[in-house]
Amino acid sequence: MTANQLTVSQALERMRRGLLSPQELLTDCLDRIRQKEDSTQAWLHLDAEAAQRSLAAPDKAAGQRLLPGIPVGIKDIIDVRGMPTSCNSPASSHDAATRDAAFVGLLRAQDAVILGKTDTVEFASGGRRARTRNPHDPLRTPGASSSGSAAAVADFMVPLAFGTQTAGSVIRPAVFCGIYGFKPSHGAISLEGVKPVAPSVDTLGWFTRSAADLALVAGGLGLALPAATAPSVGLKGLRLGLCRTPYWHRAELAGRAVLDRVADRLSAAGAELVEITLPAPFDGLAEALDIISQAEGGRALQTEYVTQGTRLAPDFRQRVEQASALSANELLPALDLVAACRPAFDALFRDGPDALITLAAPGVAPLLAKGTGDPIFCGMWTALHAPTLAIPAGRDPTSGMPIGIQIVGARQSDGALLALGEWIAKVIDPAASPAREEN
Amino acid sequence: MTANQLTVSQALERMRRGLLSPQELLTDCLDRIRQKEDSTQAWLHLDAEAAQRSLAAPDKAAGQRLLPGIPVGIKDIIDVRGMPTSCNSPASSHDAATRDAAFVGLLRAQDAVILGKTDTVEFASGGRRARTRNPHDPLRTPGASSSGSAAAVADFMVPLAFGTQTAGSVIRPAVFCGIYGFKPSHGAISLEGVKPVAPSVDTLGWFTRSAADLALVAGGLGLALPAATAPSVGLKGLRLGLCRTPYWHRAELAGRAVLDRVADRLSAAGAELVEITLPAPFDGLAEALDIISQAEGGRALQTEYVTQGTRLAPDFRQRVEQASALSANELLPALDLVAACRPAFDALFRDGPDALITLAAPGVAPLLAKGTGDPIFCGMWTALHAPTLAIPAGRDPTSGMPIGIQIVGARQSDGALLALGEWIAKVIDPAASPAREEN
Numbered sequence: 001m002t003a004n005q006l007t008v009s010q011a012l013e014r015m016r017r018g019l020l021s022p023q024e025l026l027t028d029c030l031d032r033i034r035q036k037e038d039s040t041q042a043w044l045h046l047d048a049e050a051a052q053r054s055l056a057a058p059d060k061a062a063g064q065r066l067l068p069g070i071p072v073g074i075k076d077i078i079d080v081r082g083m084p085t086s087c088n089s090p091a092s093s094h095d096a097a098t099r100d101a102a103f104v105g106l107l108r109a110q111d112a113v114i115l116g117k118t119d120t121v122e123f124a125s126g127g128r129r130a131r132t133r134n135p136h137d138p139l140r141t142p143g144a145s146s147s148g149s150a151a152a153v154a155d156f157m158v159p160l161a162f163g164t165q166t167a168g169s170v171i172r173p174a175v176f177c178g179i180y181g182f183k184p185s186h187g188a189i190s191l192e193g194v195k196p197v198a199p200s201v202d203t204l205g206w207f208t209r210s211a212a213d214l215a216l217v218a219g220g221l222g223l224a225l226p227a228a229t230a231p232s233v234g235l236k237g238l239r240l241g242l243c244r245t246p247y248w249h250r251a252e253l254a255g256r257a258v259l260d261r262v263a264d265r266l267s268a269a270g271a272e273l274v275e276i277t278l279p280a281p282f283d284g285l286a287e288a289l290d291i292i293s294q295a296e297g298g299r300a301l302q303t304e305y306v307t308q309g310t311r312l313a314p315d316f317r318q319r320v321e322q323a324s325a326l327s328a329n330e331l332l333p334a335l336d337l338v339a340a341c342r343p344a345f346d347a348l349f350r351d352g353p354d355a356l357i358t359l360a361a362p363g364v365a366p367l368l369a370k371g372t373g374d375p376i377f378c379g380m381w382t383a384l385h386a387p388t389l390a391i392p393a394g395r396d397p398t399s400g401m402p403i404g405i406q407i408v409g410a411r412q413s414d415g416a417l418l419a420l421g422e423w424i425a426k427v428i429d430p431a432a433s434p435a436r437e438e439n
Numbered sequence: 440m441t442a443n444q445l446t447v448s449q450a451l452e453r454m455r456r457g458l459l460s461p462q463e464l465l466t467d468c469l470d471r472i473r474q475k476e477d478s479t480q481a482w483l484h485l486d487a488e489a490a491q492r493s494l495a496a497p498d499k500a501a502g503q504r505l506l507p508g509i510p511v512g513i514k515d516i517i518d519v520r521g522m523p524t525s526c527n528s529p530a531s532s533h534d535a536a537t538r539d540a541a542f543v544g545l546l547r548a549q550d551a552v553i554l555g556k557t558d559t560v561e562f563a564s565g566g567r568r569a570r571t572r573n574p575h576d577p578l579r580t581p582g583a584s585s586s587g588s589a590a591a592v593a594d595f596m597v598p599l600a601f602g603t604q605t606a607g608s609v610i611r612p613a614v615f616c617g618i619y620g621f622k623p624s625h626g627a628i629s630l631e632g633v634k635p636v637a638p639s640v641d642t643l644g645w646f647t648r649s650a651a652d653l654a655l656v657a658g659g660l661g662l663a664l665p666a667a668t669a670p671s672v673g674l675k676g677l678r679l680g681l682c683r684t685p686y687w688h689r690a691e692l693a694g695r696a697v698l699d700r701v702a703d704r705l706s707a708a709g710a711e712l713v714e715i716t717l718p719a720p721f722d723g724l725a726e727a728l729d730i731i732s733q734a735e736g737g738r739a740l741q742t743e744y745v746t747q748g749t750r751l752a753p754d755f756r757q758r759v760e761q762a763s764a765l766s767a768n769e770l771l772p773a774l775d776l777v778a779a780c781r782p783a784f785d786a787l788f789r790d791g792p793d794a795l796i797t798l799a800a801p802g803v804a805p806l807l808a809k810g811t812g813d814p815i816f817c818g819m820w821t822a823l824h825a826p827t828l829a830i831p832a833g834r835d836p837t838s839g840m841p842i843g844i845q846i847v848g849a850r851q852s853d854g855a856l857l858a859l860g861e862w863i864a865k866v867i868d869p870a871a872s873p874a875r876e877e878n
Contacts, residue, residue: 098537105742187639188766190739196631199638222741300629302661303544327627328851332785339778346771412767 003028008070008159008213015069022055022069026113029071033157039138041131042152044076045083046116054113066220067110073152073161075145076117077124077195080104083114087195088130089122091308091316101193103162103204103221110220115158118148121372124164125197125297127313129372134177136401140365143173144372146205150177153207160217162206166197166293168361168378170205171406174390176365176373178402180425181207182214184414186385188223198296200335201289201382210432211425214389215418223414235423236270241353243276243408246283247376252363254396255377258403259359262393262428266357269427274353282341285380288334292383295331298323338383345384346410355420356408360390364401378406387414389421393428404429442467447509447598447652454508461494461508465552468510472596478577480570481591483515484522485555493552505659507550512591512600514584515556516563516634519543522553526634527569528561530747530755540632542601542643542660549659554597557587560811563603564636564736566752568811573616575840579804582612583811585644589616592646599656601645605636605732607800607817609644610845613829615804615812617841619864620646621653623853625824627662637735639774640728640821649871650864653828654857662853674862675709680792682715682847685722686815691802693835694816697842698798701832701867705796708866713792721780724819727773731822734770737762777822784823785849794859795847799829803840817845826853828860832867843868 003011003025014020030048037043055069074080077087079097081104086094104114119130121144130147134140135155142151146163150173153161163170165183174181183205191202206217242263244251251259263273298319304312305320312320349355359377366373381388392404407424409417425432442450442464453459469487476482494508513519516526518536520543525533543553558569560583569586573579574594581590585602589612592600602609604622613620622644630641645656681702683690690698702712737758743751744759751759788794798816805812820827831843846863848856864871 093538095537098534099532102739102742105746109742109745187735187738190635190741191638192635192739192742196629199626199630222745296626299626300541300631302629303541303548303631306548306661307544332782332850336778336782339775339781342778343771343775411771 002032004032004156006159007210008067008208008216009210011070011159012068022113025069026051026055026071029115029158032155036155036157040133040135040151040155042073042118042148042155042157044086044088044117044119044148047083050082051113051115065111066216067107067112069111069113070160071113071115071158072107073115073118073149073158074104075120075124075149075163077120077164078104078162079193080114080117083117085195086117087123088120089127091304091312099193102190104193106221118152118161120148121145122313123195123197123301123316124169125166125293126315126319133368134365136178137365139367140401141176141368141372143176143361143365145169146173147372150174150179150181150207153177153209154179160206160208160213162204164194164197165203165205165378165382166201167289167382168375170207171360171378171388171390172373172375174207175360175392175402175404175406178392178404179207179209180211180214180392181205181390182218182418183382183388184218184223185387185411188414189221196300198293198300200292200296203382211391211422214421218414218418234270235266235427238271239353240266240271240273241276241356242273243278243356243358245358245377245380246278247286250362250374250376251359254363254398254403255359255361258393258396259357259405262357262405265427266424276348276353276356279344281337281344282380284337285341285383286376288337289379289383291326291330291334292338294319295323295326298326342384342411345386349410349413355417357405358408360404360406364396364399364403381408385411387411387417389417391421391425391429392431394430441471443471443595445598446649447506447647447655448649450509450598451507461552464508465490465494465510468554468597471594475594475596479572479574479590479594481512481557481587481594481596483525483527483556483558483587486522489521490552490554504550505655506546509551509599510554510597511546511551512554512557512588512597513543514559514563514588514602516559516603517543517601518632519553519556522556524634525556526562527559528566530743530751538632541629543632545660557591557600559587560584561752562634562636562740562755563608564605564732565754565758572807573804575617576804578806579840580615580807580811582615582804584608585612586811589613589618589620589646592616592648593618599645599647599652601643603633603636604642604644604817604821605640606728606821607814609646610799610817610827610829611812611814613646614799614831614841614843614845617831617843618646618648619650619653619831620644620829621657621857622821622827623657623662624826624850627853628660635739637732637739639731639735642821650830650861653860657853657857673709674705674866677710678792679705679710679712680715680795681712682717682795682797684797684816684819685717686725689801689813689815690798693802693837693842694798694800697832697835698796698844701796701844704866705863715787715792715795718783720776720783721819723776724780724822725815727776728818728822730765730769730773731777733758734762734765737765781823781850784825788849788852794856796844797847799843799845803835803838803842820847824850826850826856828856830860830864830868831870833869
């Protein structure tokens, strides 16, 4: 086993025990990138020299470091000092950023090593796609828009990478690539230095290869982790809400099967599964999110529209041109609907389930020719500002591709959801059996 | 009259008629700054050479330019290419920004001339104050936090400057300094490149010396200006809601007097004035905004907290330390309250008044020793995401200081509010009489 195959937690443990050096980890990650980048195409910018310099001169501030020597990929709509922020667009300035995005500064303070920028759908929202392929099948999408970050982690190039989610761009690529993804409550982590898509819903997220890693990173970013209400000794007594959502008719056979299989396993492990039907107003969330994304998205690209001419792709130009009319007529009802649903959603968890279990995508990763996949099972949770966590659940027997589910909690229940994710992962992810974790 | 005393509209008109060159305007503004900066202290960074270069090489893009040659000041929490963004803080990087904030790019596309960065309360929200003095009395505050921008416009250094408002940092300094200020609907203009304070309420705003200028700038920034419902021939038939707010007990004599005087004048001009009492849940808006500002504000400075140590002022450190607990317990009820009040506020205008008229501050600008003034009459409209516009209304007879009021509209009624502002200004601002406007 080479060091690039280790999870964040495993690598840190080996480093603590003197069995691995940060230099070895970096070298193995760079070797892996060299071997696989031609086929996976996860990176838009790689700076091995800057990474080496980080290792040679770790940050000087005092205190315990949570991510010492951990190589990290950053979605290329996010500023990293000394690297261009291309947004995968000819309409974006490709000058090197002089400042880190706020959370990148936190990563550096934890002595993480920023290795480079990962490919993304243009401006994380339209235009041209990432060139990235799914590491499990180069003919399939890794899922938009944080494609490069998900694929880099799934392909063992880095143990940790960051993306953003406006509809489903963290959770969907995570399950398409067979890894873990976490999107915290909206607003939990500053988006200063991240190109906006739709600010009222945009949320940072990250990808790892274990549930424990997701929580470790949350701590490193200063995310408030209230005392977990999740079980300390297993799933017994937990109530999980099985939520098929108003969009169940769009689930494919593979998706329906995995949710049934996961529910059976969790029941067998002692959890109580209850079917949850969302109140009627929630039926409008997908359409509302679409309006918000279009209207706010148009405003976010107003400057590119005015200054970049036809370098800005036609679908973005159209979005900007339609944003005014949308804002005047449809944006406020959409914003008010999702705002009213948020406390109603939180209320479902009072004397209700500890978390919801639901699909993360209709099925497995589609073929590249069919697009980047459908965010329909993700968007409503993003609009609700709820934390959500993607967990792999083995492979779909028909396609052989990875498949997974997501768990969703009330706003600000991030800590409990992360703890719960670790327990559920032990039951449903064949790669996360306790035996392997202890190895 | 020197050119620096002209409003934006007046300067543009003279330039169109060949009576003024952009170079003369810039020279007069720079001369004025040279004369007055020692006492007013509006600027943290001035770049006359960059301004000269802008004049020599106007932006190349096609189309009509709305602000050609207009010198502009930018609050120093906003990125301007080639200038440091100090946030008036030792905890901020003072490296020159490589990119313009999104709206600054729009200003350049209108051929505006970015002259420099104006002083601000530290991180626009606490810590140390701006050094700026009120141009009408150097012993008084210009009002926080967009102090420098308001004072630079009031002191005839530039005809246009930009600030931000999280509670009352555009509207309050505007009336304290006797000028016009506009805060559009939340989200109307991208805040990319602006240091966040509390993203769910932060809004860009601008200062000018006429109501017409406010609207001109709105157009230049691509703000949707729906067909104005404001009167084309005066105030006759208009309904204006006189709103004393739940905080009327905090209004001083000067404030109470100016609202009465303005109401009388508008009645005399033909408007129908109706007293508006806000529904009971609105009583909680000020406290809710305070919680949002503290909790979101703590998250916005998390990176500075971790990386800058004691260079970050004690009140900010405390805010970061308390943000987690606030977020877990009080933030969501506060966010949900203001979200529920927003559509209720808009509903007040259906078959109701065309706009509200209300105080912008309890009284005139306080003495510097007493702080930067109370945002209590501004915060609720900011929390409601409503557009609001400050209009000068002469001088308080007791102190001799400028005093003014604000008008507030439903969300997304920015265009109508700007048009209404022009009519109301003609009635209540002695400096905006039609005779003078035509001059």
